[in-house]
Amino acid sequence: MVAHILKLKLRLLANGFKRSVGQLVGVIIGGVYALGLIVMLTLAAWFTAGESAIAGEVSIIVASLVVLGWAVIPPLLTGVDLTLEPSRFVHFGIPQKALGPALVLSGFISVPAILTIVGLIGGSLTFRYDPLALVVGIVAAIITAVMAVLVCQYLTIMATALRAKRRFREFTFAVLFLILVCLGPIISSIAMAASSLVDLVVPIANVLAYTPLGAAAALPGAIAAGNYVQFGICLVLTVIYLAGLYWLVSRATAKATVTPPPEQQAAKQSGLGFFKYAPSNPAGAVGARALTYWFKDPRYAIGVLMVPVLPLIFWFVGNQSGNYTMMFLLGPFIGILLGFSISADISYDNTAFALHVLTGVSGRADRAGRALACLTLSIIPVLAAAILPGAISGEVWRIPGDIGMSLAALLVALGVASVASARYTYAVPLPGDNPMKTPPGNGMRVALTQLATFTTMGVLLIPVIIPYLIAWFQESQGLSFLTLGIGLVLGIGLFLGGLVLGGKWYENRAPELMQAVMLNK
């Protein structure tokens, strides 16, 4: 039975690659990149062997980070490949004794798990001058990898149970996203505060060595240092942690196989919401629908979250360099990012887009509705971001220019995105999926499309950028007003032009767009 399930997992892995050439290429590129990292790590371990006094401590920290990564990233952010989730086996009367080990072992049949094992073993080469420590190190590397996979499986099962509730899912993602964005500045502040990194490594490692994260990884270091007491303690702890985790995983697995999926609390909304206020025409209806989605669909929330997060990041950068010039660029940046965020609109619709095709809604109405919904939401934050920096710094002369530049950025971005999204769709998280989950293997295509879209926006904005910069350098109020004028004319012109051209492309290609979203590509 164990062999059957392992074979199933292998087959699933192989079939996943077979699905499309593009995905295979993506996986290969990602794999080569990861292998490169592993080779670098191995080489670093090889050449620093015997030279670093804190090699043992460093390997504890590296191992702990790996386990922590496995514990946090798959269950909460990217989502795990749930094809072998225990609850899928509810209908098969597989004895618990066989299913537990089988599912645990199948966790190792995945590209990341294999890379983790290889990488950790490579890292243990840092003990190559001490044969005993090297052997212990290799064993410890494998144990660490097992620990990582076990922790990941346990937390995944737990998270799946919780995530089945939609509200919880949407809430955690928002919190996590904020933490993630702020992580960089937070870490950099902590790092700046510590006078020397080396001072931190030893105390942190000493604590980690007694936790499930680093207990196994502490073994080779203890042997190499001749610290047999620590070796003994960590060995006992490793065995306890490993056995405990295995027990937890198999118990959770057992429970998951007999627990039916939880009942969902249905969400309610009385009345028609935005539909009540939108104009009674197709464009108004599309706008109302898009607005509803901006508020109800977490995939759109990423775009909205940029609004409070971007000023925070810019302020942080300013705080560290002592130069707050960047804050003046907030308006254009927020404008262009919010405008850009509708470029995946049809991809986000997925096959619900069929309703637009079947009703024969005109391309112009479809484009206008989506763009106007985004414009309605964006206009106030963009204006605030354009006006506030100048007002706070007391440089009132520049405010008209900032407004002109920001509005032009927003409107041009909306126009370009309206054209681009009628032509280029790409794989996005499906409706109801984890919004952070990127479908594998299409990174290149997405990156190219987005690069081309942003470049087009930048080029089209040049007529506004030039007077904007001159006004800035000369601190001229007159030129600042000129920027406002040019910005409004160019912005509105290209916005409307984008709607017309996008509408035309949309009508020519509606069936092709439909086929593309059916395959989510």
Place this chain on the structure above:
Amino acid sequence: MNQIALDIRGLAKQFGPKVAVDNVSLQVPSGSFYGLVGPNGAGKTTMLSMATGLLRPDAGQALVNGVDIWADPQAAKATMGVLADGVRQFDRLTGRQLVTYSGLLRGMERAEVTDRTEDLLRVMDLSDDGDKLVVDYSAGMTKKISLATAMIHSPKLLVLDEPFEAVDPVSAANIRDILNDYVKFGGTVIVSSHVMDLVQRMCTHVAVIAGGVLKAQGSVDEVRGEMTLEDRFVDLVGGRANNEGLSWLRTSSN
């Protein structure tokens, strides 16, 4: 008035090496209740997708009430309501919002949309669930709300791909009554289905499609002759080669 509600002329579609629909022509007379039957993978959904503007055909035409859907899609779609199989809905909307959306998208007056939405929710037995998000609906409820979105503009032709799948018997009976009424007052309905019994009882006309090829079309009596529709269907499609069955499934022999 046009005598042929849906005139399919030589539609063909190939996906890679696989011919999904091979030069199918069929005429759906106005006022008929037309059944489209065929085994799984026969090309029913592909053909209906091409006839409703969701999938561009490699060759052929589809005339909806006399208008070529690929030449003048907006005019053709205005007189047709479609329940597509295997597509999502905008499921973050409530049922009421979704039906309203479908009406407004077609450029209808708001007052009319509001009235008809309430009527449709009532006959679909969804009045109490109109304020729930569609994502929280069961499969059968989703089918019903999708059917409502296809009917709000009182189309002359309804194209329904697997309308009774996952729908409970009571709702199915209600939907059948609605469709029968609709046909009685001059509407035309095309349904695709696997359930021969249902098609035989409900439909006036039927077409059998298998392997992307049209096997038979005409009134139900013409097609089935002396047999039941189910026997005739199996006859046409040729699926019952092996009568040995599964001897080991007879648990009593153990």
